[in-house]
Amino acid sequence: MAQRQRTARTRTGTKKPSRTRTSKKSTESNESFDIVTRNLAAQYRPKVLEDYVGQEASVKKIKGWIKSKTFPQTILIHGETGAGKTTLAMLIARYVNCETLSACGKCSYCSYEKELPDVTYVNAGEQSGVDDMRNLVATSNTSPRYRRRFNIVDEVHLLSGKALEALLIPLEQPSPKTIWILCTTEVDKIKKTMFNRCQDLALRPVAPELIAERLHDIVELEGIETSKEDNLEDALMTIAEYSQGQVRLALSQLDGLLSAVASGDAALDDKSVVQLYEQSSGADSEKLAVSFFVYTVSQDLFGMMNILSRVENTHEFINKLAWFLKWYTDYVVKLVNYVPPIGKSYFTAKKNLETKHKEKINVSLPLIVKVADILDKAHHTILTVPAINAANHLRVRFSSMVVEDVIFARLSADAGNKPRELGIIEHEDEEDSEDGSRNNKLRSKSRKPSKSRRASR
Numbered sequence: 001m002a003q004r005q006r007t008a009r010t011r012t013g014t015k016k017p018s019r020t021r022t023s024k025k026s027t028e029s030n031e032s033f034d035i036v037t038r039n040l041a042a043q044y045r046p047k048v049l050e051d052y053v054g055q056e057a058s059v060k061k062i063k064g065w066i067k068s069k070t071f072p073q074t075i076l077i078h079g080e081t082g083a084g085k086t087t088l089a090m091l092i093a094r095y096v097n098c099e100t101l102s103a104c105g106k107c108s109y110c111s112y113e114k115e116l117p118d119v120t121y122v123n124a125g126e127q128s129g130v131d132d133m134r135n136l137v138a139t140s141n142t143s144p145r146y147r148r149r150f151n152i153v154d155e156v157h158l159l160s161g162k163a164l165e166a167l168l169i170p171l172e173q174p175s176p177k178t179i180w181i182l183c184t185t186e187v188d189k190i191k192k193t194m195f196n197r198c199q200d201l202a203l204r205p206v207a208p209e210l211i212a213e214r215l216h217d218i219v220e221l222e223g224i225e226t227s228k229e230d231n232l233e234d235a236l237m238t239i240a241e242y243s244q245g246q247v248r249l250a251l252s253q254l255d256g257l258l259s260a261v262a263s264g265d266a267a268l269d270d271k272s273v274v275q276l277y278e279q280s281s282g283a284d285s286e287k288l289a290v291s292f293f294v295y296t297v298s299q300d301l302f303g304m305m306n307i308l309s310r311v312e313n314t315h316e317f318i319n320k321l322a323w324f325l326k327w328y329t330d331y332v333v334k335l336v337n338y339v340p341p342i343g344k345s346y347f348t349a350k351k352n353l354e355t356k357h358k359e360k361i362n363v364s365l366p367l368i369v370k371v372a373d374i375l376d377k378a379h380h381t382i383l384t385v386p387a388i389n390a391a392n393h394l395r396v397r398f399s400s401m402v403v404e405d406v407i408f409a410r411l412s413a414d415a416g417n418k419p420r421e422l423g424i425i426e427h428e429d430e431e432d433s434e435d436g437s438r439n440n441k442l443r444s445k446s447r448k449p450s451k452s453r454r455a456s457r
């Protein structure tokens with residue numbers, strides 16, 4: 001009930017898509033026309049915790065701080081790219097600086113839409129030097145206009161050694177009027193000295209059902225009309241499944257669908273969602289990532305190199321593969337029970353290869369760890385080198401991994417030992433999934449978003 005009321009408030013507080021008038025002088029006649037610009041992710045960036053879906057544990061913690069009027073001075077928010085770390089940081093600032101600590105939507109602080117006063121945001125990926133941190137520390141000593149000043153350092157694991165040192169002292173004894181919020185995708189890389197000084201908020205990929213529910217609310221708020229031929233629920237659920245647990249990604253896909261519907265190129269149904277996705281660069285990278293992984297587990301070096309040579313967007317490819325590995329590991333240890341489209345493609349590709357070679361492909365946990373490790377290192381390398389070098393880096397790393405494994409197997413065989421059986425982690429229900437039946441069961445259950453449905457983890 002509380003959630004409904006909150007949503008209703010957002011409804012009144014949210015502007016309709018802004019209309020941008022085109023420049024008059026550019027048209028020969030005096031004719032002018034309007035265009036509609038829509039950016040659902042920006043428009044529906046949550047301004048209250050109730051709209052921040054799928055992160056119950058973190059939201060509960062923050063509500064506890066609000067209730068006790070006691071906030072930590074240093075907060076560490078960690079989660080994958082697109083998990084909503086910055087959004088949550090801004091939400092905390094909204095609550096702390098709201099007159100009534102409630103993000104009321106009415107007071108002077110709450111009236112700010114985007115650029116919040118007393119909030120300084122630094123991305124350590126771009127400003128990682130010691131001077132950048134010293135400047136930030138200096139601002140933390142000036143008085144805020146509202147209750148507290150917020151210094152947000154994004155991608156904090158990328159800070160250089162000296163910059164990190166410059167930050168550690170103020171984190172130890174922060175100025176009483178400043179709250180530091182550190183965000184990272186790589187919590188394992190945060191030094192203990194820093195981690196121990198923070199209260200941490202861990203963000204998880206959001207369950208598809210919850211994302212579909214949020215999309216449903218937004219479609220209602222946007223006043224989108226549906227016709228008999230439309231199949232809105234299926235469309236939204238399919239978007240949610242394609243979004244890798246990221247609300248922001250789901251919203252940009254919904255943007256794309258609504259534009260295509262408006263131009264008459266698509267209908268509001270799951271078929272259109274799949275079609276639009278198939279045309280996106282993300283889908284290409286996803287297919288390549290899946291094929292690459294199947295070749296990797298079957299130790300087909302030629303296949304692997306062939307795939308790598310076809311990768312156009314190395315960054316996206318690495319992200320897709322890393323996300324797939326993360327999901328796959330969670331799936332086999334039964335932390336999650338849904339099969340996203342990338343998972344379905346993987347099971348199909350694996351089955352095809354098994355049929356072709358007439359033998360079962362076993363996936364070992366150490367292999368997944370190795371691939372994940374290479375991707376992790378590659379991710380850092382490609383942030384700093386041109387794409388072509390990044391692609392070469394991948395080729396060299398993966399070739400040496402396979403060659404190493406093949407040599408090891410050969411040596412073991414020569415020594416009269418059977419090659420070591422590495423912890424096989426085949427999922428017992430996987431057979432069901434390969435024809436999609438298990439997943440279909442899950443899907444049909446989750447067609448209709450309901451408020452009571454829990455996250456799948």
Ligand SMILES: [Zn+2]
Pocket residue numbers: 097098099100102103104105106107108109110
């Ligand atoms: Zn307020």
